[in-house]
Amino acid sequence: xxxxxxxxxxxxxxxxxxxxxxxxxxxxxxxxxxxxxxxxxxxxxxxxxxxxxxxxxxxxxxxxxxxxxxxxxxxxxxxxxxxxxxxxxxxxxxxxxxxxxxxxxxxxxxxxxxxxxxx
Ligand SMILES: [Cu+2]
Numbered sequence: 001x002x003x004x005x006x007x008x009x010x011x012x013x014x015x016x017x018x019x020x021x022x023x024x025x026x027x028x029x030x031x032x033x034x035x036x037x038x039x040x041x042x043x044x045x046x047x048x049x050x051x052x053x054x055x056x057x058x059x060x061x062x063x064x065x066x067x068x069x070x071x072x073x074x075x076x077x078x079x080x081x082x083x084x085x086x087x088x089x090x091x092x093x094x095x096x097x098x099x100x101x102x103x104x105x106x107x108x109x110x111x112x113x114x115x116x117x118x119x
Contacts, residue, residue, distance in 0.1 A: 026051045026089070029115075031099060033062040033080070036109035038099055044116040045092070052088045056080040062101045062111070064088060069096045079103065092117045 026049035032039040035058045054064040054077050066075040066088065077086040094117050101111035 024048060027092075029053070030055055031064055031113070032057050033064070033101060033111065034058040035060055036101075036106055036111045038064075038101065038111050038113040040099075040113055040115065043114070044118055047092055047094045047117050047119055050090050050092050050117075052090070053085055054080055054088065055085045056082050058082060060106075061103055062106065063103055065100050065102045066090065066115075067098050068093065068117075069098055071095075076102070094119045 024046075027045035028051045029045055030041040030053045032041075033054060033056045052064070052066065054062070056062050059082050061079050061081060063079045064077045064086070067073065075088050075090045077088045080086045097115040097117060099113045099115055100107040
């Protein structure tokens with residue numbers, strides 16, 4: 001009898017906790033900004049919640065923009081000072097994403113990169 005109660009309580013605890021996916025930690029990556037380049041700590045991350053940190057290792061102001069190729073929504077950080085960081089949080093679907101710096105002509109000078117989000 002005691003054993004049955006333990007099993008029943010375990011089942012309740014699992015139901016409350018929900019599926020493992022809901023508890024998965026967010027994917028994390030860093031984008032290092034310099035003049036004029038974006039260096040990605042990873043080029044592929046898992047779909048779902050993501051924390052993307054922009055670290056400005058350069059001497060100019062930079063920011064980070066993110067858009068899924070074929071999509072319309074654009075995520076972004078504030079403008080980041082040299083030696084400072086900002087974090088962008090997003091819920092990402094699988095696909096290919098374009099990252100860029102939106103300040104002045106930085107994008108055309110080379111501050112752009114591709115990120116793959118996998119299932
Ligand atoms: Cu820039």
